[in-house]
Amino acid sequence: MSGANPDAARFRHIVRQLQADKQDNPYDWNEPYDVREIERAGDIVFVDAYTTVTGADDRSSHYDISLREALHNWEVKHGVNKSLETQRKVPNTVKLFLNFLEVQDVSLQSVSRRDVYDFIEYLAQHYAKNTVSGHISRLKVVWELAKDRCDVTGDNPFHGHKMDGTSETKKYELFTPSELQALNKSLDEASKDRKLIFLLGLYTGARLSEICNIKAGNIMQAGDHYYYHIEKGKTKDATRNVPIPPELVADTLALREGLADDDLLFSVDSKTYSRWFSVLKSSLVDDSRKVFHSLRVGFSTALKRCDVHERYAAEILGHKRGETMSYGYYAKENEVHKLASEAAKAFSYIKFAWLTDKREEGR
Structure with a gap:
């Protein structure tokens, strides 16, 4: 797996804009754009977005949202309303998952259920069941927001897994x-x-x-x-x-x-x-x-x-x-x-x- 293209956010923004133009004016929505001139100007991101919307060459897989970008969107949209503990835990879980994959960042769309299964197997060797469940739950909500934003498609790879762990969470005992x-x-x-x-x-x-x-x-x-x-x-x-x-x-x-x-x-x-x-x-x-x-x-x-x-x-x-x-x-x-x-x-x-x-x- 590799990290997502740094121009991904702009690509998706242009695609959404062009798709809206195409829906509003299906016959001559692309008339204002001289693609050859834009290409000569070196704006490859716009050209890729344009050819994706026309169907001539779907380049969307090259601009998938990354996990870190999805995390940032979650922090802006939902994180500000969460407790400081949750604001700390979600980025820590993302970092733990990326460390497990041995990458700095990863295309969120490319994360498979097998990746998540292997991550759970790894966590289960070190953490209690509730802790493992907490990590997966935090990654799941980051992915769900990305889907709500139409940044990813398909089924959430973090959903529906059986959780295992070293033991149940320790019961806190009273001090004498x-x-x-x-x-x-x-x-x-x-x-x-x-x-x-x-x-x-x-x-x-x-x-x-x-x-x-x-x-x-x-x-x-x-x-x-x-x-x-x-x-x-x-x-x-x-x-x-x-x-x-x-x-x-x-x-x-x-x-x-x-x-x-x-x-x-x-x-x-x-x-x-x-x-x-x-x-x-x-x-x-x-x-x-x-x-x-x-x-x-x-x-x-x-x-x-x-x-x-x-x-x-x-x-x-x-x-x-x-x-x-x-x-x-x-x-x-x-x-x-x-x-x-x-x-x-x-x-x-x-x-x-x-x-x-x-x-x-x-x-």
């Missing part, structure tokens, strides 16, 4: 109280913002990517309660307002001071923090199933143990729910008050049942 206490104490040596990320994960159950993507302007107040607004996240249900525990408000506001509304609250991205936290955690907890996401599992568990109604748990965690509350930047005071009241139950449970050293408490 002693492990949480050790982590919390160890983070006293870290910067205030890194400690705050940990505590927000612990006490609000937000995903790491959601926390690291909080903007200064997302910190809001409704009545006596502060909350942060998650604009978009892993799923469509991730948009929500999350109450900030009173004990974390001062540090959160201090971090916001001096920032513009569009500035990120934290100076570290989720990928960097995840790696840093993994190293820190490994020195204290020897269990690969226990990661930052385990804090979210813990908060969800605390909500359940405190008998918080599933409706409110879903609102706080960003799980699938009914459209019962509004999720603009400016939440209604009674909405935040109720969410804060329910979240406070889990906050207290985690603080006193898990994070408090009972030996210290009895002294």
Whole structure:
């Protein structure tokens, strides 16, 4: 396989334009064009488009859209509306596929089902089934947009494959109280913002990517309660307002001071923090199933143990729910008050049942 012609976009644009002219005026649509003169001028792309539309010489296969070009179109059309995590994952998957094919770029039309099958076989040797499925799904949507744009024809080669993998995705395990206490104490040596990320994960159950993507302007107040607004996240249900525990408000506001509304609250991205936290955690907890996401599992568990109604748990965690509350930047005071009241139950449970050293408490 080879990369697509760099003039491909212009070729397809001219073809669409000439086809429209031909449809509107089928008898003398080509009268304005002197092909020999255009050829002498060296505009081979136009000549190829012209002969393709006339049927004299179909040159379209020489101007197929490339995978990287299709990715760019996806980023412009759909990527801007996706989470930062998705915006990162789709280009990474495209790069992984091209590396597998050992090319810098490839004609999207030339990708066969066998190419995709072989790619899945390769991925299955290294990744869990869900991860393999995610990679193929991302390539599938890039191809589908190209077909919607009439840049490719035929069946989507990324659709309808059986997925295999090394194993199912690992189940995240809860940190034990002693492990949480050790982590919390160890983070006293870290910067205030890194400690705050940990505590927000612990006490609000937000995903790491959601926390690291909080903007200064997302910190809001409704009545006596502060909350942060998650604009978009892993799923469509991730948009929500999350109450900030009173004990974390001062540090959160201090971090916001001096920032513009569009500035990120934290100076570290989720990928960097995840790696840093993994190293820190490994020195204290020897269990690969226990990661930052385990804090979210813990908060969800605390909500359940405190008998918080599933409706409110879903609102706080960003799980699938009914459209019962509004999720603009400016939440209604009674909405935040109720969410804060329910979240406070889990906050207290985690603080006193898990994070408090009972030996210290009895002294």
